[in-house]
Amino acid sequence: MPRRFTPKVVTANALLEGDVVYLTARDAWSRKLSEAEILTDEAHAQLRLVEASRRQDEVVGVYLADMDAGPDGPEPVHFREEFRRTGPSNYAHGKQADL
Amino acid sequence: MYRYTDFDAAFVAERNRQFRAQVERRIDGSLTEDEFKPLRLMNGLYLQLHAYMLRVAIPYGTLNSAQMRQLAYLAERWDKGYGHFTTRQNIQFNWPALRDVPDMLDALAEVGMHAIQTSGNTIRNVTADHFAGAAADEIADPRPVAELLRQSSTDHPEFQFLPRKFKIAVTGAPNDRAVTAAHDLALRIVTRDGEIGYQVLVGGGLGRTPMIGKVIAAFVPQADLLPYVEAVVSVWNLLGRRDNKYKSRIKITVHEHGIDEIRRLVEARFAETRAAFDGTDLALFDEIRAAFAPPALTEAPTEAFDRAYAADPVFRSWADTNLSAHRAPGHAIVQVSLKAHGATPGDATAAQMRVLADIAERFGHDELRISHEQNVILPHIRKADLPEIHAILKPNGLATANIGLISDIIACPGMDYCALATARSIPIAQQIATRFDELKLEHEIGELKIKISGCINACGHHHVGHIGILGLDRAGVENYQITLGGDHTETASLGDRTGPGFSAEEIIPAIERLVEAYLAHRSSPEESFLESYRRLGMAPFKEALYGAADGKNARAA
Numbered sequence A: 001m002p003r004r005f006t007p008k009v010v011t012a013n014a015l016l017e018g019d020v021v022y023l024t025a026r027d028a029w030s031r032k033l034s035e036a037e038i039l040t041d042e043a044h045a046q047l048r049l050v051e052a053s054r055r056q057d058e059v060v061g062v063y064l065a066d067m068d069a070g071p072d073g074p075e076p077v078h079f080r081e082e083f084r085r086t087g088p089s090n091y092a093h094g095k096q097a098d099l
Numbered sequence B: 001m002y003r004y005t006d007f008d009a010a011f012v013a014e015r016n017r018q019f020r021a022q023v024e025r026r027i028d029g030s031l032t033e034d035e036f037k038p039l040r041l042m043n044g045l046y047l048q049l050h051a052y053m054l055r056v057a058i059p060y061g062t063l064n065s066a067q068m069r070q071l072a073y074l075a076e077r078w079d080k081g082y083g084h085f086t087t088r089q090n091i092q093f094n095w096p097a098l099r100d101v102p103d104m105l106d107a108l109a110e111v112g113m114h115a116i117q118t119s120g121n122t123i124r125n126v127t128a129d130h131f132a133g134a135a136a137d138e139i140a141d142p143r144p145v146a147e148l149l150r151q152s153s154t155d156h157p158e159f160q161f162l163p164r165k166f167k168i169a170v171t172g173a174p175n176d177r178a179v180t181a182a183h184d185l186a187l188r189i190v191t192r193d194g195e196i197g198y199q200v201l202v203g204g205g206l207g208r209t210p211m212i213g214k215v216i217a218a219f220v221p222q223a224d225l226l227p228y229v230e231a232v233v234s235v236w237n238l239l240g241r242r243d244n245k246y247k248s249r250i251k252i253t254v255h256e257h258g259i260d261e262i263r264r265l266v267e268a269r270f271a272e273t274r275a276a277f278d279g280t281d282l283a284l285f286d287e288i289r290a291a292f293a294p295p296a297l298t299e300a301p302t303e304a305f306d307r308a309y310a311a312d313p314v315f316r317s318w319a320d321t322n323l324s325a326h327r328a329p330g331h332a333i334v335q336v337s338l339k340a341h342g343a344t345p346g347d348a349t350a351a352q353m354r355v356l357a358d359i360a361e362r363f364g365h366d367e368l369r370i371s372h373e374q375n376v377i378l379p380h381i382r383k384a385d386l387p388e389i390h391a392i393l394k395p396n397g398l399a400t401a402n403i404g405l406i407s408d409i410i411a412c413p414g415m416d417y418c419a420l421a422t423a424r425s426i427p428i429a430q431q432i433a434t435r436f437d438e439l440k441l442e443h444e445i446g447e448l449k450i451k452i453s454g455c456i457n458a459c460g461h462h463h464v465g466h467i468g469i470l471g472l473d474r475a476g477v478e479n480y481q482i483t484l485g486g487d488h489t490e491t492a493s494l495g496d497r498t499g500p501g502f503s504a505e506e507i508i509p510a511i512e513r514l515v516e517a518y519l520a521h522r523s524s525p526e527e528s529f530l531e532s533y534r535r536l537g538m539a540p541f542k543e544a545l546y547g548a549a550d551g552k553n554a555r556a557a
Helices: A042-053 A079-086 B006-027 B033-042 B065-078 B098-109 B143-153 B222-239 B250-257 B259-276 B280-291 B303-311 B313-322 B350-363 B383-396 B426-439 B504-521 B529-536 B539-546
Strands: A008-014 A020-023 A059-070 A073-076 B045-047 B052-056 B082-085 B091-093 B168-171 B185-192 B195-202 B214-221 B323-325 B331-336 B347-349 B368-370 B376-382 B450-453 B467-474 B477-484
Touching (some): A008 A042, A042 A059, A073 A079, B006 B033, B006 B098, B033 B045, B052 B098, B065 B082, B065 B091, B065 B098, B065 B350, B082 B350, B143 B168, B185 B222, B214 B259, B222 B280, B303 B383, B313 B383, B347 B350, B350 B368, B350 B383, B376 B383, B426 B504, B504 B529, B504 B539, B529 B539
Parallel strands (some): B168 B185, B450 B467
Antiparallel strands (some): A008 A020, A008 A059, A059 A073, B082 B347, B195 B214, B368 B376, B467 B477
């Protein structure tokens, strides 16, 4: 039996601001994880990653991040992605303050 | 201190102009990220977890008040109002936008600062004893030779594409405050028959394979120093492994070939490099040394200090903890703690930077230092001025009396900022400091250096902490390993791992149990944690952490 595919989102850092962005279903880059397209099919996820990686004039360091499909959109599986979505824990800077 | 010459200023201006054009070409799409990345790294610009990060060099940790004010200006104008001082005496800005970085670099150049070679596979910022030129135990000021090395290594054509980064530290005192043994190359100023020269160590380093540096030369005279250092870097440049980045540092080269073979190769290479030097470096060294001539310190009465010391217990505690012996009578070296309990280690707000700049200008011969322990030093202060300085520091959150104590923690940025981190460091440091402040125990505990790294690369120097903490990712959960008995001084040693790590919730109580064990077992209040550990070994501390040897403690992960 094939292993169940962990849902993913395409994420990167914006070229100009350097902040975390997520790819939406409409091919835009959003600052909000809740707006990210959740990818549940492995082949589709790879295709979206390849497409996004070509957008070098918009973003840096594109990759697929593991997510749980929650009722309010994708939820990080790993704590690193939780920090990326929120910002640092020592100051209310980054997304927790800006969004 | 050293002032930029016209040559230096023109070089930095040209480099900034190049980088501005590179940023523009990246933004307009003519450079890919693969092409741009090595260029931005050569100029200190990283892309971290939430934003870009600009690392600015503070050569040998020395700043004047104008430079400190300019750092405050950068923090306010292009960042979020603060900067982070690092364990290599640099400052990092955590939130710049790409488009602003060329302007930030131009602003730095106005005060003789830059970010060149603060990253990349080059010779990095040369660090030095933060008490340089002031310490009572000093043989000679280490900064002139650090500056000579900076000038020689900047844009050095042979050393721009090294196997990996290369870090140099210099100390001019037998008491090693610059962690020299943990550097790729270390210079220790020594004397032989009245002549000043350098003991040279190579192959030290922390990271995933920590090593204490080995002596390659017992005494290198001044005339031979630069060609000797070039010979060392040159031998490694050819021999160092480029097939595996984890084996590329000189510590691995020395380990694989042995110090005797490396010494033989360096001496052979030195015969060639030495011949290329015609004495120009020595003339330059004399000029540099003149620029570091010590300030004229006049002895002043210390009654004001003595009165405040007798009358004010808060001042007395600060003076006992944060002052060090100055070579000049009636003077002291002041360490200003950037470790207020619960604050982020090494962070200073723009307002705090300006306060420190003002104090340095008014009372301190315009000199400031950044220590690798992430504090700010005022190296030349008249003792008579200390009550007034303390009164200025206090309302600005800069009068914490904890230098060298358990809350004076080194912590790397960890996963709150760093893209390489495997766990957070800052909140652990904040919680330990807050907890021991609540217990009002830290002065009772005495000297205890806790050093925290958020990944195996060990920017937080955990291997040489009396208590080292290493944050790891264990199956998707932050986990903290403890090492004991590390030492960053002239008696350098690497800490020993206690055993299994602890979760983020368990690590603070675990540190508390360690400290309780120390207090219970120390032979006297004078015996420091490190001395107790060296006398007693691991057993009592292990038992405090994990319970009695035969039982498995449920708290251990």
